[in-house]
Amino acid sequence: xxxxxxxxxxxxxxxxxxxxxxxxxxxxxxxxxxxxIHGGAGVITRDRLDEKQRGGxxxxxxxxxxxxxxxxxAGGSAVDAVQAVVEVLEDDPHFNAGRGAVFTYEGSNELxxxxxxxxNRAAGAVAGVTHIRHPVALARAVMADxxxxxxxxAGAEEFAREKGFEMTDPAWxxxxxxxxxxxxxxxxKVSWFDIDLKYGTVGAVARDAQGHVAAATSTGGLxxxxxxxxxxxxxxxxxxxxxxxxxAVSATGAGEFFVRAGxxxxxxxxxxxxxxxxxxxxxxxxxxVGELGGDGGVIVAGPDGTTAFSFNTPGMYRGRxxxxxxxxxxxxxxx
Numbered sequence: 001x002x003x004x005x006x007x008x009x010x011x012x013x014x015x016x017x018x019x020x021x022x023x024x025x026x027x028x029x030x031x032x033x034x035x036x037i038h039g040g041a042g043v044i045t046r047d048r049l050d051e052k053q054r055g056g057x058x059x060x061x062x063x064x065x066x067x068x069x070x071x072x073x074a075g076g077s078a079v080d081a082v083q084a085v086v087e088v089l090e091d092d093p094h095f096n097a098g099r100g101a102v103f104t105y106e107g108s109n110e111l112x113x114x115x116x117x118x119x120n121r122a123a124g125a126v127a128g129v130t131h132i133r134h135p136v137a138l139a140r141a142v143m144a145d146x147x148x149x150x151x152x153x154a155g156a157e158e159f160a161r162e163k164g165f166e167m168t169d170p171a172w173x174x175x176x177x178x179x180x181x182x183x184x185x186x187x188x189k190v191s192w193f194d195i196d197l198k199y200g201t202v203g204a205v206a207r208d209a210q211g212h213v214a215a216a217t218s219t220g221g222l223x224x225x226x227x228x229x230x231x232x233x234x235x236x237x238x239x240x241x242x243x244x245x246x247x248a249v250s251a252t253g254a255g256e257f258f259v260r261a262g263x264x265x266x267x268x269x270x271x272x273x274x275x276x277x278x279x280x281x282x283x284x285x286x287x288x289v290g291e292l293g294g295d296g297g298v299i300v301a302g303p304d305g306t307t308a309f310s311f312n313t314p315g316m317y318r319g320r321x322x323x324x325x326x327x328x329x330x331x332x333x334x335x
Contacts, residue, residue: 032322033078035085035320036307037064038203039094039317040201041317042295043315044331057094060094061329065320070084078208078301082204085202085204087134087136097219098134102181102182105186107179112129112135112220112231113125113217115214118212123236130170131167206301213302215250230255232251237262238251238265246272247278253311263285264298267300268281282308285310297313
């Protein structure tokens with residue numbers, strides 16, 4: 001009887017230990033993080049980029065990727081990571097966001113940005129700001145410190161002042177290469193928008209060690225845009241979206257088409273309701289954009305840590321990293 005009791009006690013102990021071990025394994029597995037970034041898509045081919053330009057773009061993407069990775073590797077949140085990435089890219093004149101943003105037809109730089117936290121679907125966005133060095137930071141403040149989701153123009157900047165944002169001289173955003181692009185656009189007079197399209201919009205998506213996802217996007221819009229035009233980047237569900245149940249998405253491309261297709265939300269819906277992978281959902285949605293006549297691309301991060309790129313243009317400035325050691329940067333479609 002004693003031996004039987006001892007065996008039973010041992011078995012009971014083993015059974016009690018098994019769930020704890022499984023729980024510990026799940027906790028360890030959940031430490032995985034992943035990050036994907038973009039600096040725009042469009043007519044980006046090897047013959048259009050010299051070695052100096054390519055090196056500068058790759059270096060900037062690497063710096064942004066490192067900024068986000070540092071946050072995630074330290075156990076930081078996905079929303080902090082995507083903001084860190086976008087702020088680096090907003091300061092780099094290689095991209096159409098912040099410093100280096102394209103000019104409107106009237107000769108100003110009007111900036112748009114959005115950010116979304118997939119853990120609670122909180123979101124913030126701004127459009128048409130002209131004095132904010134980091135529009136993504138202002139979008140984050142709208143998300144965290146206002147009762148609203150989307151602010152624009154003078155009202156967004158009034159909110160920024162109330163929140164203690166330092167106003168930046170608009171001259172900070174202007175670059176000679178972007179001014180030249182506007183002059184060439186006006187001289188051609190062949191389209192509503194610049195036909196030599198390079199969508200330099202920047203963005204990031206991430207999955208943190210707690211299993212949450214987030215997305216952020218920032219842009220200067222399109223060269224020669226008029227009448228306060230707003231594209232998809234700051235529109236929640238079009239150019240930016242994040243939901244822990246599905247994925248996080250940041251888009252770049254012909255904004256009017258991305259708005260009409262509700263690109264970011266459509267990708268998440270395909271994952272949620274059609275049970276597609278993030279890659280399948282992204283590819284199907286970009287195909288739909290192409291069928292409407294638009295082009296561009298997306299980056300996607302799933303709550304399982306999977307990341308995906310999809311674009312129908314010759315190239316997209318992009319990169320990704322994760323906790324397993326992956327670290328890659330690419331520009332052209334065949335990279």
